[in-house]
Amino acid sequence: MKTIVEILKEIRPEFDFDTSRDLIGDGMLDSFDMITLVADLEKTYGILIPGVDIVPENFRNLGAIQQLVERCAAKP
Amino acid sequence: MNFTFRNRKISGLLAIVPANERSFLEEMANFDFPPARSLKLKQVMGYDKHRLVDGPVCASDLACFGLEHLFQGGQLDRGDIDAMIVVTQSPDYFIPPTSTVIQGRLGLKHDMFCLDITQGCAGFLIGLFQAFLLLDQPSIGKVVLINVDVMSRKVSPKDRNSYPLIGDAAAITIVERSDDASPIYANLKMDGARGEALMIPAGGFRQPSSPETAVLESDGDNNFRALDHLRMDGSAVFNFVQIEVPPMIEDLLRTAGQSMDDVDYFLFHQPNRFMLQKLAERMNAPFEKMPSNIVEHYGNSSGVTVPMVIAHNLRERLLGGSINACLAGFGVGLTWASMLMPLGKFTFCDLVDFQ
Numbered sequence: 376m377k378t379i380v381e382i383l384k385e386i387r388p389e390f391d392f393d394t395s396r397d398l399i400g401d402g403m404l405d406s407f408d409m410i411t412l413v414a415d416l417e418k419t420y421g422i423l424i425p426g427v428d429i430v431p432e433n434f435r436n437l438g439a440i441q442q443l444v445e446r447c448a449a450k451p
Numbered sequence: 452m453n454f455t456f457r458n459r460k461i462s463g464l465l466a467i468v469p470a471n472e473r474s475f476l477e478e479m480a481n482f483d484f485p486p487a488r489s490l491k492l493k494q495v496m497g498y499d500k501h502r503l504v505d506g507p508v509c510a511s512d513l514a515c516f517g518l519e520h521l522f523q524g525g526q527l528d529r530g531d532i533d534a535m536i537v538v539t540q541s542p543d544y545f546i547p548p549t550s551t552v553i554q555g556r557l558g559l560k561h562d563m564f565c566l567d568i569t570q571g572c573a574g575f576l577i578g579l580f581q582a583f584l585l586l587d588q589p590s591i592g593k594v595v596l597i598n599v600d601v602m603s604r605k606v607s608p609k610d611r612n613s614y615p616l617i618g619d620a621a622a623i624t625i626v627e628r629s630d631d632a633s634p635i636y637a638n639l640k641m642d643g644a645r646g647e648a649l650m651i652p653a654g655g656f657r658q659p660s661s662p663e664t665a666v667l668e669s670d671g672d673n674n675f676r677a678l679d680h681l682r683m684d685g686s687a688v689f690n691f692v693q694i695e696v697p698p699m700i701e702d703l704l705r706t707a708g709q710s711m712d713d714v715d716y717f718l719f720h721q722p723n724r725f726m727l728q729k730l731a732e733r734m735n736a737p738f739e740k741m742p743s744n745i746v747e748h749y750g751n752s753s754g755v756t757v758p759m760v761i762a763h764n765l766r767e768r769l770l771g772g773s774i775n776a777c778l779a780g781f782g783v784g785l786t787w788a789s790m791l792m793p794l795g796k797f798t799f800c801d802l803v804d805f806q
Contacts, residue, residue: 386488386491387488402671402672405672406612406685406686406689407492407496407611407612407685408488409686410492410495410496410689410725411488411491411492411495414494414495414725423732425693425729425732425733426689426692426693426726426729426730426732426733427690427693427694427733429689429690429693429729430686430690431686
């Protein structure tokens with residue numbers, strides 16, 4: 376199964392996502408990349424990410440994205 | 452704010468789209484993005500084709516074409532139009548109103564009420580509210596509601612966030628009294644404090660258009676647009692829709708004493724497929740009851756998308772009988788509105804190309 380970093384690299388191969396603490400502030404993810412990422416995360420991990428959770432705070436860095444995925448995976 | 456109407460119906464509907472069709476694949480080279488990234492977005496958002504006016508075509512051109520089509524087809528008699536409401540964000544002029552431009556071009560009677568309303572994505576519902584209210588007057592027997600926008604002329608072709616999804620279109624909806632006294636439920640909310648989420652900054656009296664407002668500037672994400680162009684804060688609009696629309700629909704159904712199962716179709720504004728899918732999930736509404744194919748075939752034409760979704764998906768159904776429909780529009784303003792009403796049986800329901 377692909378990791379979150381691998382999914383991010385597929386969307387924006389030009390960036391090193393491991394080093395950034397603010398993917399949005401550093402210009403590595405825009406709002407449309409977030410949507411593409413949501414679609415890929417849902418497909419890869421078999422989860423549903425609620426529309427209200429698709430906000431910049433949940434995509435700020437790798438830790439925030441990981442937490443979002445875990446929260447969604449824990450839902451029945 | 453809740454509304455209830457009785458003895459009102461839509462008797463027919465005609466949608467008009469420019470014959471000029473462009474595809475996302477053709478236009479991808481205009482955007483400063485790697486093709487793979489754009490193709491991925493195409494898949495998620497449902498971008499494919501869109502219809503755009505070719506050259507200086509205006510709102511009244513699409514509307515007059517549609518009305519002439521109805522006159523010639525015998526579906527509407529020009530002498531029967533007692534009121535005409537034009538809902539548009541792209542008027543022919545600041546002055547005079549586009550409704551009177553259309554009235555004059557078609558030689559319609561003077562004994563009629565012409566009204567322009569500036570509204571966007573909720574424009575079909577706002578127009579219906581006004582049409583229903585006008586029908587309180589005994590002198591008004593038939594209202595022609597025209598939703599029309601040629602917003603492609605105000606979107607930067609180098610803005611990948613907005614240009615691929617935009618579409619030009621018009622719709623003519625005939626609104627009349629009905630013998631059916633069963634209630635039509637509706638609600639509406641507006642929040643001008645968040646209005647800048649969808650905005651054209653220049654071109655009005657606050658900041659008139661000038662050579663400076665026409666200069667393309669980067670938004671930092673490789674999109675280039677001028678102050679004369681439409682600006683959309685994608686995250687703010689997406690979040691607004693996900694937070695505000697589901698409780699509005701719940702409230703509407705509760706007021707009407709109905710459930711999701713009672714609704715045959717959720718005929719919603721068409722921003723893009725992804726946003727509608729997330730909306731359906733949050734509402735626990737079956738996605739198959741929420742047609743979401745207008746952006747991929749025609750583009751998002753603001754207030755015209757609800758009649759477009761009806762004409763494209765439900766023509767045969769509505770010519771043959773009626774459905775219980777939940778309509779909703781949400782966007783510019785910000786405005787969000789919904790309505791629960793029987794639709795059909797229509798006397799006509801067509802979608803034609805503007806040549």
